Amino acid sequence: MQSSWVPFVPPSASTLSGKVDALYFYLSGVTIFFTLLISGVLIFFVIKYRRRNPYEIPRPVAGSLKLETLWSVIPFIIAMTMFAWGAQIFFEQSRPPSNAVEVYVVGKQWMWKIQHTTGQREINELHVPVGRRIKLVMGTEDVIHDFFIPAFRIKADVVPGRYTTLWFEATKAGRYHLFCAEYCGMNHSGMIGSVVVMEPKDFDEWLSGSSSQQSPAIAGQQIYETLGCASCHGPTGEGGRGPALAGVFGRQVFLNNGQNIKADEAYIRESVVNPQAKLVAGFGPIMPTFQGQVSEEQLMQILAFIKSLQIRPPNP
Numbered sequence: 001m002q003s004s005w006v007p008f009v010p011p012s013a014s015t016l017s018g019k020v021d022a023l024y025f026y027l028s029g030v031t032i033f034f035t036l037l038i039s040g041v042l043i044f045f046v047i048k049y050r051r052r053n054p055y056e057i058p059r060p061v062a063g064s065l066k067l068e069t070l071w072s073v074i075p076f077i078i079a080m081t082m083f084a085w086g087a088q089i090f091f092e093q094s095r096p097p098s099n100a101v102e103v104y105v106v107g108k109q110w111m112w113k114i115q116h117t118t119g120q121r122e123i124n125e126l127h128v129p130v131g132r133r134i135k136l137v138m139g140t141e142d143v144i145h146d147f148f149i150p151a152f153r154i155k156a157d158v159v160p161g162r163y164t165t166l167w168f169e170a171t172k173a174g175r176y177h178l179f180c181a182e183y184c185g186m187n188h189s190g191m192i193g194s195v196v197v198m199e200p201k202d203f204d205e206w207l208s209g210s211s212s213q214q215s216p217a218i219a220g221q222q223i224y225e226t227l228g229c230a231s232c233h234g235p236t237g238e239g240g241r242g243p244a245l246a247g248v249f250g251r252q253v254f255l256n257n258g259q260n261i262k263a264d265e266a267y268i269r270e271s272v273v274n275p276q277a278k279l280v281a282g283f284g285p286i287m288p289t290f291q292g293q294v295s296e297e298q299l300m301q302i303l304a305f306i307k308s309l310q311i312r313p314p315n316p
């Protein structure tokens, strides 16, 4: 495992980690500065104004508007710099760039199951190339887990019934810790793994080395056929009794109730497990729920299939 030169600070290996550290050092610096200042002044005054004889009575303290304004405004400004800086990093971290390569992650007591869009599967290991943006689409089969890569300074809860996304761009080849950071039962402490960051050409070799695996989109297509989705949505998602699915991902969808929402991962997932929650305008509530018939992993594969439908639109 890689380590860093600052004690207690994990290695820094993503485009984000330096920024998070800078903010952290700023917070620590401000805290240390004021701790020293206040305790120094406190000790100084305790000595300077100590009682020298038993009959001494101090002068009464009168308020000072100037002083009070000053010690309200300065901390306010300092707190706001922390807020603005933190918010800026938060927004950057929580908005995956559109050109990121997707990787599917499913948490399960007590392991991380990972699948690449090319089909490679891994357990408790995540191989990624240096210098490419990776977007993780994460779900869980059972309880809440938390995907944490300290070296990248990224961490997010994975919650039953919904998707969480994270993104990063690794900057340094090496092997880094991967933890579950949410207590998830008996073997939580063993739910650890590693992230292997490789040079792009090594990574491509690794990808092609373990071929013969089915891509999530192809697996999703098979599930789509087995569950009979095709009977309403058409074998290539061209539509029929149900709306066309080709091109739906990322598009605006008009709903029965007049609302207009973006078809993101969460929407597609909900459409399959709870189709009546949001009805597409012009269609009745005829789609049955598939809750309990598909695992989280299969849902992600269906999602991958629906996403793939827009890259290659069906022939008319």
Ligand code: HEC
Pocket: 224, 227, 228, 229, 230, 231, 232, 233, 241, 242, 243, 244, 245, 248, 253, 263, 268, 271, 272, 275, 276, 278, 279, 280, 283, 284, 285, 286, 287, 288, 290, 302
């Ligand atoms: C009995 C016909 C039927 C079957 C079977 C069916 N659907 Fe649907 N589906 C519909 C209808 C009708 C709608 C539109 C009304 C609604 O939103 O529920 C819909 C909506 C959807 C949507 C939202 C589409 C949009 O444009 O917003 C998705 C995604 C979807 N279905 C996926 C699936 C998947 C995946 C399966 C198989 C696991 C499936 N459907 C099986 C009829 C069906």
Ligand SMILES: [Cu+2]
Pocket: 107, 110, 144, 145, 146, 180, 181, 182, 183, 184, 188, 191
């Ligand atoms: Cu866990």
